[in-house]
Amino acid sequence: MLKSVLIANRGEIACRIIRTARRLGMRTIAVYSEADAQALHVKLADESHAIGPSPARESYLVAERILSVAKAANAECIHPGYGFLSENAEFAEACEAAGIVFVGPPASAIRAMGLKDAAKALVEKANVPVVPGYHGPNQDESFLRAEASAIGYPVLIKAVAGGGGKGMRRVEQDAEFSEALASAKREAASAFGNADVLIERYILKPRHVEMQVFADRHGNVVHLFERDCSLQRRHQKVIEEAPAPGMSEDVRAVMGRAATEAARAVGYVGAGTIEFIADGSDGLKPDGFFFMEMNTRLQVEHPVTEAITGLDLVELQFRIASGEPLPFAQSDLSINGHAVEARLYAEDPEKGFLPSTGKLWALDLPTGGRGIRVDTGVAAGDTVTPFYDPMIAKIIAHGATRDEALDRLSAALGRTVVAGPKTNTAFLRALCDAPGFRGDRFDTGFIDRNLESLGAQTSPPSHKSVAAGVAALLDQAVRARPQGAWAHDPWAVADGFAAGPALNRRLRLDVEGDAIDAELSFKDATAFLRIQGADGDIPLLPGTAVSVYPRGGDVLVIEAGRQTRVAFADLLDVDLDDAGGGDAAIKAPMHGKLVAVFVRVGDRVTKGQKLALVEAMKMEHALTAQVDGEVSDILAQEGAQVAEGAKILVVARSQP
Numbered sequence: 279m280l281k282s283v284l285i286a287n288r289g290e291i292a293c294r295i296i297r298t299a300r301r302l303g304m305r306t307i308a309v310y311s312e313a314d315a316q317a318l319h320v321k322l323a324d325e326s327h328a329i330g331p332s333p334a335r336e337s338y339l340v341a342e343r344i345l346s347v348a349k350a351a352n353a354e355c356i357h358p359g360y361g362f363l364s365e366n367a368e369f370a371e372a373c374e375a376a377g378i379v380f381v382g383p384p385a386s387a388i389r390a391m392g393l394k395d396a397a398k399a400l401v402e403k404a405n406v407p408v409v410p411g412y413h414g415p416n417q418d419e420s421f422l423r424a425e426a427s428a429i430g431y432p433v434l435i436k437a438v439a440g441g442g443g444k445g446m447r448r449v450e451q452d453a454e455f456s457e458a459l460a461s462a463k464r465e466a467a468s469a470f471g472n473a474d475v476l477i478e479r480y481i482l483k484p485r486h487v488e489m490q491v492f493a494d495r496h497g498n499v500v501h502l503f504e505r506d507c508s509l510q511r512r513h514q515k516v517i518e519e520a521p522a523p524g525m526s527e528d529v530r531a532v533m534g535r536a537a538t539e540a541a542r543a544v545g546y547v548g549a550g551t552i553e554f555i556a557d558g559s560d561g562l563k564p565d566g567f568f569f570m571e572m573n574t575r576l577q578v579e580h581p582v583t584e585a586i587t588g589l590d591l592v593e594l595q596f597r598i599a600s601g602e603p604l605p606f607a608q609s610d611l612s613i614n615g616h617a618v619e620a621r622l623y624a625e626d627p628e629k630g631f632l633p634s635t636g637k638l639w640a641l642d643l644p645t646g647g648r649g650i651r652v653d654t655g656v657a658a659g660d661t662v663t664p665f666y667d668p669m670i671a672k673i674i675a676h677g678a679t680r681d682e683a684l685d686r687l688s689a690a691l692g693r694t695v696v697a698g699p700k701t702n703t704a705f706l707r708a709l710c711d712a713p714g715f716r717g718d719r720f721d722t723g724f725i726d727r728n729l730e731s732l733g734a735q736t737s738p739p740s741h742k743s744v745a746a747g748v749a750a751l752l753d754q755a756v757r758a759r760p761q762g763a764w765a766h767d768p769w770a771v772a773d774g775f776a777a778g779p780a781l782n783r784r785l786r787l788d789v790e791g792d793a794i795d796a797e798l799s800f801k802d803a804t805a806f807l808r809i810q811g812a813d814g815d816i817p818l819l820p821g822t823a824v825s826v827y828p829r830g831g832d833v834l835v836i837e838a839g840r841q842t843r844v845a846f847a848d849l850l851d852v853d854l855d856d857a858g859g860g861d862a863a864i865k866a867p868m869h870g871k872l873v874a875v876f877v878r879v880g881d882r883v884t885k886g887q888k889l890a891l892v893e894a895m896k897m898e899h900a901l902t903a904q905v906d907g908e909v910s911d912i913l914a915q916e917g918a919q920v921a922e923g924a925k926i927l928v929v930a931r932s933q934p
């Protein structure tokens with residue numbers, strides 16, 4: 279067995295690989311970029327080495343630097359994880375040349391499967407069904423257009439070097455073809471440096487079903503059953519499961535054979551995934567699926583396969599890399615129950631799934647639940663940066679049946695609390711519970727067709743969350759005041775609110791950046807909030823079913839996975855900054871242009887320090903820090919026009 283491994287990756291997958299390597303007695307070597315100096319994978323590894331600045335292009339993608347660290351640290355092998363260098367044939371070659379084992383397939387197999395057109399041509403020869411279409415070298419527009427007509431609309435244009443859904447366009451009719459082709463080629467050229475495309479028939483009611491394969495160096499190839507990854511958004515997987523709903527033994531056998539044949543056709547070694555697109559209009563059929571591509575690495579969604587097979591896929595990768603034969607034959611393998619994985623992302627489903635960055639003020643993942651596994655690479659206090667994929671965690675549920683697994687996943691998502699960046703927690707839960715998904719009549723268009731009912735649309739703030747936020751803000755203000763300072767404020771008497779005549783107080787709230795007027799009133803020693811536009815008073819009692827995270831100047835309220843930020847817009851009513859402990863938002867003093875920002879998120883600043891410049895009416899105005907602390911948020915970009923009062927950045931006050 280190999281004795282040491284360098285993990286050329288970060289985040290959850292680096293942590294996951296380290297765990298198995300450690301269990302196998304291997305010495306673990308992590309690498310990290312500047313942004314990741316304090317990351318979980320660095321803390322977990324036996325040793326770690328800096329490899330450069332935060333952008334991946336200057337660190338995790340720099341093959342020479344990673345190799346020189348591997349040599350210096352005497353790493354016997356390199357595990358590339360997924361993404362980054364995992365499907366880079368030159369890197370695999372360079373490892374071998376340096377006498378370091380690359381935990382993955384031979385460079386030749388990566389290359390053979392690297393371009394979609396060549397891969398299709400190759401597996402077609404091995405009698406694996408491919409989507410009808412054109413995947414030859416002719417890139418002439420009129421030729422491709424004629425091919426599209428011959429295939430029959432709708433068609434899909436795909437970048438041959440594609441990945442992550444880039445350079446892909448669905449075309450409904452001939453009249454749209456030329457424009458779609460030009461835009462697919464532009465995107466492909468800029469993303470992959472290769473503008474070539476192929477044309478495929480667009481499969482109706484498509485389901486994404488993929489086969490996990492494993493091959494050793496001794497000619498053995500098996501499959502570890504299938505995964506269904508049909509729940510996608512923009513061709514990116516959101517929820518994955520194994521086995522595929524509605525899969526029969528017959529179809530599985532045919533698909534498994536096609537997958538192992540495809541692997542054999544390229545002399546595959548290690549873990550790989552053969553992705554098929556299945557025509558799901560009438561259930562899964564033995565002649566109703568087609569090869570799309572092969573991923574020559576470990577997949578994000580491999581844990582669902584681990585759950586139903588009881589195998590550790592990373593251990594198998596290491597064993598195969600060290601030359602051992604596969605420890606089982608196909609007939610030894612069987613499926614135990616059902617598993618589902620949800621990708622928890624820092625993104626805002628209510629704003630078109632925009633990535634959301636920032637500090638994780640709270641992170642409560644449902645670890646330890648029955649049948650629940652959580653794979654993550656972050657901890658509370660870490661920051662989700664714009665440099666990498668904003669996945670926070672993978673939550674995997676295993677159960678005896680599909681319903682049990684989905685129930686467990688849904689409950690686990692219900693226990694998940696993330697404060698700071700916005701997340702897709704509520705969206706994922708809605709997906710788990712969606713009747714259309716619970717049945718097995720769904721396809722890759724399911725999410726897009728159901729965005730509204732899944733909560734992926736802007737909706738007004740929850741009044742319950744707003745009330746919980748106001749209660750926390752008041753509570754904080756009361757606690758922070760010096761004793762007796764508010765003696766004449768009948769609504770601000772410490773330890774609750776005095777009984778007495780009904781006194782009303784108007785408040786202007788900042789809810790998610792929008793000004794909302796509200797009125798506070800008191801009856802029978804209880805405070806009530808009336809929110810403009812809502813009917814009825816909401817009692818300000820200790821929140822139930824919501825989690826509240828006061829940050830000083832504002833409060834993050836998490837209710838059923840949805841985050842609402844609440845602050846007093848008018849600090850004359852309750853002056854938190856005076857009261858101490860408050861974050862200070864730096865706002866534009868007038869309409870103008872933000873000409874410079876001198877700090878970055880995470881920088882420490884001192885009171886009075888110049889943070890940014892706004893140019894208005896031909897004059898520059900310096901924005902300075904009002905407190906000592908750390909820049910926690912930058913909300914406007916250099917060069918942007920800013921409105922008077924617009925928040926430019928936030929300084930989190932240092933804890934005394």
Ligand code: ADP
Pocket residue numbers: 409434436440441442443444446478479480481482484486510513553555570571722
């Ligand atoms: P990428 O490598 O960019 O991820 P893939 O070829 O793996 O691209 O396709 C991504 C997704 O696009 C698939 O999972 C499937 O949902 C959809 N897709 C791909 N090919 C077809 C097709 N011929 N018909 C319908 N949908 C397709």
